[in-house]
Amino acid sequence: MSTRPAVVAVGDDGTLNTVAQAAHAVGCAMGVVPQGTFNYFARTDGIPADLAAATRLLLRSAPVPVQVAGINDRVFLVNASLGLYPDLLADREPYKARFGRSRWVEFVAACATLLRVQRRLRLHIEMGSVVRPVETLTLFVGNNWLQLQQFGAEPEDTVAGTPGHGSMAALMLRPIYTLSMIGLLLHGAMGRLGEAASV
Structure with a gap:
């Protein structure tokens, strides 16, 4: 049974964006545990702000597509x-x-x-x-x-x-x-x- 690599980003939207750039560059799935003030990305995609709830959701979820944008080959989330x-x-x-x-x-x-x-x-x-x-x-x-x-x-x-x-x-x-x-x-x-x- 083969497994695909994944990375988990814990932090605010800026931290998530930095990890997303690296994950996108290598085609790696990314999990999110929001820990910021606004948490726009997580709120848009239904990820709870509570640490325990976000972690439980992460452990039982499968990868789904999300909207990203790019400028000069650099992706960004928010x-x-x-x-x-x-x-x-x-x-x-x-x-x-x-x-x-x-x-x-x-x-x-x-x-x-x-x-x-x-x-x-x-x-x-x-x-x-x-x-x-x-x-x-x-x-x-x-x-x-x-x-x-x-x-x-x-x-x-x-x-x-x-x-x-x-x-x-x-x-x-x-x-x-x-x-x-x-x-x-x-x-x-x-x-x-x-x-x-x-x-």
Whole structure:
């Protein structure tokens, strides 16, 4: 009887993403035990946040397909980004180390990041044969319907019956000033980021 290799990733979405890249590269199945704040990947695929419950589910489950996305031969599970969004993630780490892991701590850290001067990215976006230069504060490519829904940016043209419901979206943020950043924070807090004029 032959067995296929598998790896188990225990951690937050970033940890799961790192393990998924390695597992995908060698064609290895991956099990998940979520231990993060948001756990978008696990929640989307019905994996409980409780350690014991997730472990029991893992031990009695068979591999199933999940939705992944790729940019330049690198796969990702939840999102990939440039500019402001990864800055938000990096800046929140000292806050979490000092005040603990919670959504309020992450919100305060995000406010501190958004209210400082942001660097602008000059990108060339290629769609088919059309290349368009854009100036943006961030490029965010979301591959998780739950996170996109929380942002208020879930695409309408999803593909029913596919893993992850075929939800994927790219968001860009026009260069804006501090006062507009406060409005953007409010849109994000209310789950209506997709409605913001600057997005």
